[in-house]
Amino acid sequence: MIRSLLDTDLYKFTMMQAVLHRYPAAQVRYRFRCRSPGVDLARHIDTVSDAIDALCALRFTPDELEWLRGLRFIKPDFVDFLGLFRLDRRHVRLERSDDEQGGLSLVVEGPWLHTILFEVPLLAIVSEAWSVGEHGPADEAEGLRRLQAKVDRIDAAVGYEDCRITDFGTRRRYSQAWQDRLVPRLAELLGPKFAGTSNVDIARRHGLVPQGTMAHEWLQAHQALGPRLRDSQKAAFEAWAQEYRGDLGIALTDVIGLEAFLRDFDLYFCKLFDGMRHDSGDPFEWGERMLAHLEAMRIDPRTRTLVFSDGLDVEQVMRLYARFRGRCRTSFGIGTNLTNDTGPKALQIVLKMVACNGQPVAKLSDSPGKTMVDDEGYLRYLRQVFEVAQPAADRGDAPL
Incomplete structure (x- = not known):
């Protein structure tokens, strides 16, 4: 496996x-x-x-x-x-x-x-x-049919030329063989709309861009590693910035909830990070709150990236892109609905x-x-x- x-x-x-x-x-x-x-x-x-x-x-x-x-x-x-x-x-x-x-x-x-x-x-x-x-084994014919339908849905829509999709589907994939078959095909079908894959092995073997920054555990661990619990999120973001010196600058926002994140993600962090990632809660409300927060911090939202990654399918991606197009940069990570969509429920x-x-x-x-x-x-x-x-x-x- x-x-x-x-x-x-x-x-x-x-x-x-x-x-x-x-x-x-x-x-x-x-x-x-x-x-x-x-x-x-x-x-x-x-x-x-x-x-x-x-x-x-x-x-x-x-x-x-x-x-x-x-x-x-x-x-x-x-x-x-x-x-x-x-x-x-x-x-x-x-x-x-x-x-x-x-x-x-x-x-x-x-x-x-x-x-x-x-x-x-x-x-x-x-x-x-x-x-x-x-x-x-995965029903490849059905899986490829569903994949083609997703790609056709995006290609048929007007104004989605800059929509960028990333494969985030390793952990809940149907099988290794199916993900390895699907991701290169997805890259071929989507062309410039395909941003890459979180799977490092697939990226290496197929010449794709590996994508990823931090996960929940980085911030969770700082609840025990930080100077005090109340400052744990700020300590996690500070440590990350010190390690990568401006690279990999996407902050995860939902480890202690959006309200707590916004209180901690002040002007310093808004300037330090390139964007934020959504992984729970209503994505439309989250996006509006993030744009309002950036504006309150005197940061032009069009210079920052909102990454959406919570249970997305193509229809949700298109709705989110339509809402935030031109207001900020966007990126969409689709997981289970790409790599485990061949019929049986994941x-x-x-x-x-x-x-x-x-x-x-x-x-x-x-x-x-x-x-x-x-x-x-x-x-x-x-x-x-x-x-x-x-x-x-x-x-x-x-x-x-």
């Missing part, structure tokens, strides 16, 4: 490099969650376990390391480190869930530097074990950081049901510190 350690999202490497340079001793824990109800994942546990063993046997090849060395933002010492790197199975605990019928308990725990690359391939393994195990699965250096960390999502935490008391404290009200739809939810 995983044939290369590059078969992951670019932002895992950009964050990993920053961890190597800034927090090499940090200890973390990630926990798996399946949001799809009534799914019997446990029946595929042996397939998942065997694939994890195979993943941990992989090493970076000289050609892969040389390609990474050619990326402008990757530093030589990080590539040298990757030349010695391996994923260690002892950091992964996979069991049948005691709390959920047919569920899987999947926990990754250990040094952040040595566990950060587990998330995406583990999710891709679970997704493929389920998809292929339940439905057989799983909704995540593997999120829930602890760092022995302390709980959390993501306070702007979408009901996406909040993840191990410690309900910490969640209440986090809301209090950042003055974030608990959404009515989340009240009564048990901690993860």
